[in-house]
Amino acid sequence: MLDFILHFKPDILSDSQFYFLILLSGMTSMLNTIIGVGGGATLIAFMITMIPAQAVIPVHAVVQLGSNAGRAFLMRKYIERKFLGWYFVGAVIGAIIGGQLALNLPTRYLELILAVFILISSWVPINLSLKGTKGLVGIGFLTTFLSMFVGATGPLLIATVKNLLPDRRQLGATMACFMSMQHTIKVVVFAFLGFAFKDWIGVIALMIACGFVGTYIGKRILYKVSNQHFHTILKVALTFIALRLIVGFFTGSH
Numbered sequence: 001m002l003d004f005i006l007h008f009k010p011d012i013l014s015d016s017q018f019y020f021l022i023l024l025s026g027m028t029s030m031l032n033t034i035i036g037v038g039g040g041a042t043l044i045a046f047m048i049t050m051i052p053a054q055a056v057i058p059v060h061a062v063v064q065l066g067s068n069a070g071r072a073f074l075m076r077k078y079i080e081r082k083f084l085g086w087y088f089v090g091a092v093i094g095a096i097i098g099g100q101l102a103l104n105l106p107t108r109y110l111e112l113i114l115a116v117f118i119l120i121s122s123w124v125p126i127n128l129s130l131k132g133t134k135g136l137v138g139i140g141f142l143t144t145f146l147s148m149f150v151g152a153t154g155p156l157l158i159a160t161v162k163n164l165l166p167d168r169r170q171l172g173a174t175m176a177c178f179m180s181m182q183h184t185i186k187v188v189v190f191a192f193l194g195f196a197f198k199d200w201i202g203v204i205a206l207m208i209a210c211g212f213v214g215t216y217i218g219k220r221i222l223y224k225v226s227n228q229h230f231h232t233i234l235k236v237a238l239t240f241i242a243l244r245l246i247v248g249f250f251t252g253s254h
Contacts, residue, residue: 008202010051017050018203025207026214029067032154033172033218040064040154040179057148058190059200065183066208068176070215075173080165083136084177090140091182098148099189136161144182148189154179172222 009018024046032039044060051059072079139160143153158175165171191197197204 005206008206010200010203012051013203021047021050021203022206022210025063025067026210029071029211029214030218030221031214032067032176033071033215034222039067055195055200058187058195058197059204061147061183061186061190062197062200062204063207063211065180065187066204067211067215068179068183070208070212071219072173072176072180074215074219075169075176078167078169078173079177080170080174083161083164083174084181086134086136087140087178088181090137090142091144091178091185092140094141094144094146095148095182095185095189098145099186099193101148140178140182144185147182148186153182168222 006015006018009015013021024043028039028043030039031042040060043063044056047060048056139157143157143160146156147153154175157178158171161175161178162171165174187197
């Protein structure tokens with residue numbers, strides 16, 4: 001069985017890296033489902049140590065699309081659909097502008113932007129005022145534009161919309177839709193710009209499959225957590241992400 005799975009492994013990955021990424025996808029999908037954020041940032045922090053930097057954002061986008069689409073499907077009855085259209089408009093514009101710049105940045109700048117952005121979004125209090133649902137156009141533009149460079153903008157997005165959606169299930173389901181739209185647009189833009197997704201299709205498919213399993217397990221755990229405990233867990237998780245990245249930033253590790 002393991003020998004068959006290895007047929008899907010890109011040559012650039014070792015066997016241990018290949019299996020680790022697949023299992024990590026499941027774990028981070030479960031994390032995202034339980035607390036709404038953190039999974040994408042954790043996944044990309046490991047991915048950037050294993051695969052070429054120019055491939056990290058496009059591959060991460062497809063994997064996260066699968067993860068978030070699965071979460072949105074499993075929690076579809078809690079989605080606040082009135083917010084989706086406004087976010088989509090801004091996301092399209094942000095992806096088109098950001099995508100033309102992202103693939104041309106040298107590796108060292110992608111790594112630097114990733115580290116700095118997640119540190120800031122984790123530590124700096126973000127209390128943006130949304131003027132009705134139309135404010136989501138700006139949020140869609142900002143988070144998707146930045147996501148073309150750093151991949152994981154979940155901390156910024158959830159910090160912005162959490163007050164609109166106080167119920168943990170509505171927040172998790174609607175966040176999953178926002179991120180699904182964001183990653184779908186990113187995949188289309190990167191494909192249009194010529195990124196060779198076919199070179200990574202095997203590991204992407206396995207990571208998505210394992211991610212769906214993690215999402216299902218996370219959903220069952222989420223329903224047992226109160227809203228008050230959920231927001232406490234969210235705050236602790238963001239702090240943990242920031243602390244881990246601070247250590248990596250100053251030691252030169254990821």
